[in-house]
Amino acid sequence: MAFNLFKHLSQAPTNPKAPPKARQFDVADLYRGPAAVEGEEGTAPALDEKLRQAYFWIVNNAIISPHYDIEYNDGPNQSYRVGDSKRLLTLPSAQSYSSFVLLPLLTFAARRKCLFVGGPGRGKTASAILMGVLAGASVKDVKRAMQHGHPQMTIADLLGNPLPADLVNAQSMDDIRIAWRAWLGMRVKIIDEYNRIPTRTQSALLTVMSDNYAEVLNQIYECPDSAWYLTANDDQGGGTYQVIDALRDRIDVVVQALAFNPRFLGDLLVRIEENLRPEELVPAQIVFTAGELDTMGEQVRAVDVPEPVRRRVEFFASQFELMELAGGQFEYMTKDTARLSGVDWHEVVAADNGRDRLKDLGCQTRNGVSVRNLMTLLIYAKALAYFRGSGEVELEDVRQILPFVLHDKLQPDLDAPFFGLPEHAPFRTDRLGWLRHLFDQSCAEYDRVDLDRNDPVGDLAQQFAQGLDGVSERETRTRLSRIERTIESLVKGKKLYGPQYDDLLKLKYLHQRYTNYLAWLRSQ
Numbered sequence: 001m002a003f004n005l006f007k008h009l010s011q012a013p014t015n016p017k018a019p020p021k022a023r024q025f026d027v028a029d030l031y032r033g034p035a036a037v038e039g040e041e042g043t044a045p046a047l048d049e050k051l052r053q054a055y056f057w058i059v060n061n062a063i064i065s066p067h068y069d070i071e072y073n074d075g076p077n078q079s080y081r082v083g084d085s086k087r088l089l090t091l092p093s094a095q096s097y098s099s100f101v102l103l104p105l106l107t108f109a110a111r112r113k114c115l116f117v118g119g120p121g122r123g124k125t126a127s128a129i130l131m132g133v134l135a136g137a138s139v140k141d142v143k144r145a146m147q148h149g150h151p152q153m154t155i156a157d158l159l160g161n162p163l164p165a166d167l168v169n170a171q172s173m174d175d176i177r178i179a180w181r182a183w184l185g186m187r188v189k190i191i192d193e194y195n196r197i198p199t200r201t202q203s204a205l206l207t208v209m210s211d212n213y214a215e216v217l218n219q220i221y222e223c224p225d226s227a228w229y230l231t232a233n234d235d236q237g238g239g240t241y242q243v244i245d246a247l248r249d250r251i252d253v254v255v256q257a258l259a260f261n262p263r264f265l266g267d268l269l270v271r272i273e274e275n276l277r278p279e280e281l282v283p284a285q286i287v288f289t290a291g292e293l294d295t296m297g298e299q300v301r302a303v304d305v306p307e308p309v310r311r312r313v314e315f316f317a318s319q320f321e322l323m324e325l326a327g328g329q330f331e332y333m334t335k336d337t338a339r340l341s342g343v344d345w346h347e348v349v350a351a352d353n354g355r356d357r358l359k360d361l362g363c364q365t366r367n368g369v370s371v372r373n374l375m376t377l378l379i380y381a382k383a384l385a386y387f388r389g390s391g392e393v394e395l396e397d398v399r400q401i402l403p404f405v406l407h408d409k410l411q412p413d414l415d416a417p418f419f420g421l422p423e424h425a426p427f428r429t430d431r432l433g434w435l436r437h438l439f440d441q442s443c444a445e446y447d448r449v450d451l452d453r454n455d456p457v458g459d460l461a462q463q464f465a466q467g468l469d470g471v472s473e474r475e476t477r478t479r480l481s482r483i484e485r486t487i488e489s490l491v492k493g494k495k496l497y498g499p500q501y502d503d504l505l506k507l508k509y510l511h512q513r514y515t516n517y518l519a520w521l522r523s524q
Contacts, residue, residue: 009053009057009283009285009286014049014052014053014055014056015049015052015095015388015389047288047292047295047296047299048296048299048386048387048389049389050285050286050288050292051105051109051296051386051387052387052389053285053286054105054134054286055097055101055102055105055387057282057283057286058101058105058130058278059097059098059101061278061281062126062130062278062279062282063098063100063101063123063126063127063130063278064123064260064261064264064267064268065098065100065101065123065258066098066261066263066264067098067099067100067258068092068096068097068098069098069099069258069432070096070097070098070099070102070400071090071092071096071400072092072094072095072096072396072400073092073093073094074093074094075093076093077090077091077092077093078090078091078093079091085426095388099255099256099404100123100127100255100256100257100258101127102384102387103253103255103404104116104127104128104130104131104229104255105131105387106253106380106383106384106387106401107131107227107228107229107252107253108131108134108135108188108227109296109297109300109383109386109387110227110297110300110379110380110382110383111187111225111226111227111293111297112227112228112252112253112376112379112380113209113227113228113229113230113250113251113252113253114227114228114229114230114251114252114253114254114255115194115229115230115231115232115251115253115254115255116128116229116230116231116232116255116257117231117232117233117234117254117255117256117257118233118256118257118258119233119257120233122257122258122259122260123257124231124257125146125190125192125231126278126279127229128146128188128190128192128229128231129142129143129146129190129279130278130279130282131188131190131227131229132145132186132188132190133279133282133287134188134282134286134287134288135186135187135188135227135287135288135293136187136287136288136289136290137186137187137188139277139279139280141182141186142186142188142190142279144182145181145182145183145186145189145190146183146190146191146192147183147189147190147191147192148192148193149191149192149193149194149195149196149197149240150193150196150197150240151196151198151240151241152198153196153197153198153201154198154201155200155201155204155216156216157201158181158197158201158204158205159178159180159181159184159204159208159214159215159216159221160178160179160180160181160184160214160216160221161178161179161216162176162177162178162179162216162217163176163177163178163179173217173218173219174218176217176219177219178216178217178219178221180214180221184208184214184221184223185223185224186224186226187224187225187226187227187290187293188226188227188228188229189226189227189228189229190228190229190230190231191205191228191229191230191231192230192231193231193232193233194230194231194232194243194247195232195240195241195242195243196240196241197241198241199241199242199244202241202243202244202247203244205247206244206246206247206250208223209228209247209250210246210250212224212225224290225294225297230251248408249370249372249409251408252376252380252405253376253380253404253405253407254404254407254408255404256432299386300379300382300383300386301379301382303382303383303385303386303390303391303392303393304391304392304393305378305381305382305392305393306392306393308395308452309393309394309395309398311446311451311452311455311458312395312398312442312443312446313374313377313378313398315442315445315446315451315499316402316438316439316442316443317368317369317374318498318499318501318502318503319360319361319362319438319442319497319498319499320335320361320362320365320367320368320369320410320498321334321335321336321362321367321368321369321498321501321502322334322335322362322496322497322498322501323335323337323338323348323352323362324352324355324496325348325351325352326338326341326348326352330504330505330508331505333501334368335365335366335367335368336367336368339367345366345413346415349413349415355495355496355497356495357416357417358417358418360497360498361438361441361442361445361498362497362498363413363416363417363418364412364413364416364418364419364434364438365410365411365412365413366411366412366413367410367411368410369406369409369410370409373405373406373409373410376405377398377401377402377405377406380401380404380405381393381397381398381401384397384400384401385397395443398439399436399439399440399443402435402436402439403431403432403433403435403436403439404432406435407431407432407435408431410435410438412427412428412431412434414428456486456489457486457503457506457507460479460482460483460486460507460510461506461510463479464479464510464513464514468517471517472521473518473521473522476514476517476518476521477518479514480511480514480515480518483507483510483511483514484511486507487504487507490503490504490507491504
C-alpha cells in the first residue's frame with residue numbers, strides 16, 4: 001500500500017485556474033496534422049503542469065517539508081499573534097509552497113544554481129538526488145556522479161585524468177586524451193559540501209559553473225546546460241576552506257533546510273518498516289527528457305515582466321549603492337568605491353551623516369545589487385510565474401523570490417540604526433524576513449511618491465527609446481533643455497538618496513546621447 005502511494009500521481013489539475021498559454025505559430029505545425037488537446041488520451045500534460053505534478057509528488061510523498069513559507073493570498077486570510085514576541089502565524093488563502101522543494105524545482109526548470117544550507121541529516125543531499133532523477137538519470141548514476149568535497153580533492157579528481165599511455169607517447173599536448181569525469185555531461189550536477197574543496201580546485205569548479213566547460217592540459221570538454229545543486233552546513237564561510245568570492249557569486253539562490261517537525265515521525269517510520277527510498281520510486285510521468293528541459297527553459301524565458309513590476313524592481317535596486325562621501329566625482333559616489341579603497345567601513349559610514357539613516361533603506365546594507373543578481377532575480381521571478389501557470393510576472397512573485405536570490409548577496413550593516421530598534425531585532429538573524437521587509441518598504445515608498453503616474457525621468461527615457469530618426473536640431477535642443485530642467489528640479493534643496501542618484505545618472509546619460517546626436521546633425 002505504501003509503495004502504491006509513492007507511485008501515485010493525482011489526475012486532477014494542480015492549478016485549475018491557470019489561464020491557457022498563448023502559443024507561437026510554427027510553420028512546421030502545418031505538417032503535423034491536427035493539434036493535440038491537453039487532457040486527451042495519450043496526450044502528455046503541458047510542461048508547467050508536469051512541473052507542478054513533480055512539486056506536489058515531492059512535497060506530499062518524498063520530502064517531508066510542512067513549511068509553507070512562500071505564501072500567496074486570494075482575498076482575506078486568517079492570522080494569529082503567537083507567544084511573548086507576538087509573531088504572526090498566517091494561514092494563506094491561496095495555493096502556497098515550501099521553499100525547500102519549490103526553489104530546487106525552479107532551479108531545475110531554469111537550469112540555474114542552488115545552494116542548500118542547513119545542519120547534517122536535514123535532506124539537502126536527498127533533495128538534490130531527486131532533481132537528478134527528474135532529469136532522467138538513474139539513482140545509481142546520480143549518486144556515482146555526485147562530487148563530494150574533501151580537503152584532498154584535486155583538479156584531476158574533479159574533472160578527469162590524462163590517459164597514461166598518451167602521457168608517455170604524445171609528441172605534443174594536443175595528442176593527450178583526457179578521461180573526463182562522467183558528471184560533466186549530466187543535466188543535473190551535484191556538489192556535496194562544496195566548502196570543503198581546496199581553493200585551487202574551487203577555481204577549476206568555477207570555470208565549469210560560470211563558462212560551462214572544463215579544461216585539463218589544454219583539452220576542452222563542453223558541458224551541457226545544467227541545473228546545479230551545492231550543499232553546505234552553513235553559508236557563512238564555514239567548512240574546511242574559505243569559499244572564493246567569485247564561486248559564491250555564481251550561486252543563484254540559497255535555500256535553508258528547516259528543522260524536522262516530529263509530528264511527521266510516523267511517515268519516517270513507514271519508510272523504515274517498508275524499506276522505501278523516495279528517490280527510487282519517482283513516477284515516470286514526472287521525469288523530464290533533455291528536449292523537455294530545453295523547451296521548458298525557453299518557455300520560462302518567454303514569461304513577460306510587465307513594466308509596473310519592472311519599475312518597482314528598478315526602484316528597489318536603486319536604494320543601496322549610493323555612498324555620497326565615497327567619491328569625489330559623481331559617478332564614483334558608491335559603496336563599491338569605498339570597498340575598493342580599503343578604508344575601514346565604520347570610518348566611511350561615520351562621515352556619511354547627511355541623510356536620515358533610519359529612513360534611508362541604503363543605510364541598512366554594506367553593498368548594492370549587482371547586474372548578475374538582477375538577472376537572477378528576473379529569471380527566477382519568471383520561473384515562479386511559469387510554475388504558477390501565469391504568462392506574466394506578478395509583483396508578489398518578485399516579493400516571494402527576492403529573499404532567496406539576495407540571501408547572501410545583499411549584506412546587512414548590523415550597526416545601522418534600523419537594526420537597533422527592538423521591533424527589528426529578529427531581522428538581525430532572519431535574513432529572508434529582512435529582505436522581504438526591505439522590498440515592502442521600497443514598494444511603499446514607490447507608491448507614496450506615485451511613480452506610476454509621476455515619473456518625469458521615465459517619460460524622458462521612454463521618449464528617447466523611440467529612436468532619433470527624423471528628430472530635428474530644434475527638437476533635440478528642446479529635449480536637452482527639458483533634461484536640464486528636470487535635473488534642476490531633482491537637486492534643488494533636496495538631500496540625495498539612492499533613487500535620485502540613479503535618476504541623475506540616467507539623465508546625464510540621456511543628455512550625453514542627445515549632445516552627441518546634435519553634434520552629428522551639425523556635421524551634416
